[in-house]
Amino acid sequence: MKAAVWYGARDVRIAEVDVPAPRRGEVLIEVAYCGICGSDLHEYADGPHAIPVSEPHPASGATAPLVLGHEFCGTVAALGPSVTGLSIGDRVAVEPNYRCGACPRCRAGEYNICRHFGFAGLMGNGGMAEYAAIPAYMAHRLPETVSLEQAALFEPASVALHALRRAGTTPETVAVVGLGPVGLLTVLLAAGRKVRRIVAVDVSPARLELAAGLGATDLIDARREEGAGERIRESAGGEGVDVAFEVVGSEAALRTCLAATRRGGRVVLVGLAREVSLDAFALVNNEQSIVASVGYRDTYPELIRLVAEHGLDLTPVVTSTIALDDLVTTGFEALLDGPGHQVKILVDPAAHRTGAPAPRLPADRTATRG
Known part of the structure; x- marks a missing residue:
């Protein structure tokens, strides 16, 4: 599959990488959209800021190079062992913050200030790719009345x-x-x-x-x-x-x-x-x-309800949707040029593969359902 891999400042490569196999407690997401965040822009322009380069992040175990992107959504493509409550084909919004579940703040329900706080796409592999493997707790199932384009904006809206x-x-x-x-x-x-x-x-x-x-x-x-x-x-x-x-x-x-x-x-x-x-x-x-105010907690259910039941429309902030291949030129560089006409740019990882065969999924995960 193709993915946007951060190697260093001004060095983000659209590379061919293996489709990740979801581990225990993880799900594999076929990414529909991934928004470009200001944090992504800072990492591209003069990072690293949050990206771990010398020691693995305690929650993800990842170090650079890693796949960018934390504002994403998509469809469940495979389930890792022990995952329940989700099924292949579910459309989901991804709440990308890691949490340990054991530190005092997590036990108090304040998981956005977890001792091992971090985001998939900054401290671990994220969603600027055709597929992303994430902890199952990050995936929020969407009702049919909530589009994936709306779901792509749940992270900044949170x-x-x-x-x-x-x-x-x-x-x-x-x-x-x-x-x-x-x-x-x-x-x-x-x-x-x-x-x-x-x-x-x-x-x-x-x-x-x-x-x-x-x-x-x-x-x-x-x-x-x-x-x-x-x-x-x-x-x-x-x-x-x-x-x-x-x-x-x-x-x-x-x-x-x-x-x-x-x-x-x-x-x-x-x-x-x-x-x-x-x-x-x-x-x-x-x-x-x-x-x-840092990150968010317990916001996705409210946003899903506001969009599904009250007609909240988040999409006016979207000014363009681009292909993954164009991430650097018409994504990062366009935003670095100044405020201009661009506000929120969404990346569509599937745009380059129209009519092409889908990447092969891990053979031992494609038939698993929760």
């Missing part, structure tokens, strides 16, 4: 949903600073929760326009507006918003969020920044709080 949960009770006013896929999905899900005022902030007019279509009530172009934080505060009646979501990963964006948030309000950190400085005196005097 990041947005978990961030909204970290905000506490549903606020009346929010600001979303940074309109990448996660920021845009935060706008969409906040609108679905009937948030009264949603201020969207970005440097891309195209993304601001998209945010308006997803439910943003106020738009602030951070290129042209001086003091974006103050402008957000003004748009929220001068008091400031209840919650601001930092979805950029920069000190400047954090400062904007703090300036935009009312006294007693909250800033949710979603973006990944190395080090930041802040005015702790003002933070205390305003009794603001900063909370972090």
Whole structure:
């Protein structure tokens, strides 16, 4: 089969590799779509950041080179020993985070902060391939009313949903600073929760326009507006918003969020920044709080329900679907060129094999059913 294999910074190869045989407790997925995430882009541009290169990851046992891609979905093609509750042919969304099930946080149900936290596609082989073998606990069966294209967006939508949960009770006013896929999905899900005022902030007019279509009530172009934080505060009646979501990963964006948030309000950190400085005196005097949000937990069932029963449509953030062979040129490089018109790019691993015979599956797994 073909797979996108990370060897190093600027060295991702579309290579022929063996179809993996699912081990005990694993399922083999025929991948339908895999989204390109900002994490994938960082690993391509100047990694490694999360990819293990010297010591195997404790959950996956993998080191580079490994197959990228953690935003994926597909159809169950084979079952490893001891797998129950899934059958060959089931369409599934993949929740790609590893968990040990034994550490204190896992036992408390907080598996997104497991001691051995990691993602298939970053810390182990992922879904930018025709087939992927994953732990069975990652696979969520889809009802017929949920398309695979919608399911391909459950991973970034889960990041947005978990961030909204970290905000506490549903606020009346929010600001979303940074309109990448996660920021845009935060706008969409906040609108679905009937948030009264949603201020969207970005440097891309195209993304601001998209945010308006997803439910943003106020738009602030951070290129042209001086003091974006103050402008957000003004748009929220001068008091400031209840919650601001930092979805950029920069000190400047954090400062904007703090300036935009009312006294007693909250800033949710979603973006990944190395080090930041802040005015702790003002933070205390305003009794603001900063909370972090990493990954997600128990979000897939809610997203499946929202799509299947309430008509939630995640697909407006998809701007193109490309073949696996084009991952580097029209995927990574296009996104690195700047905000442009691309937001979420989906990779279709089957696009290059139309009319070609399917890769051979492991002979001892194809007839196994749970």
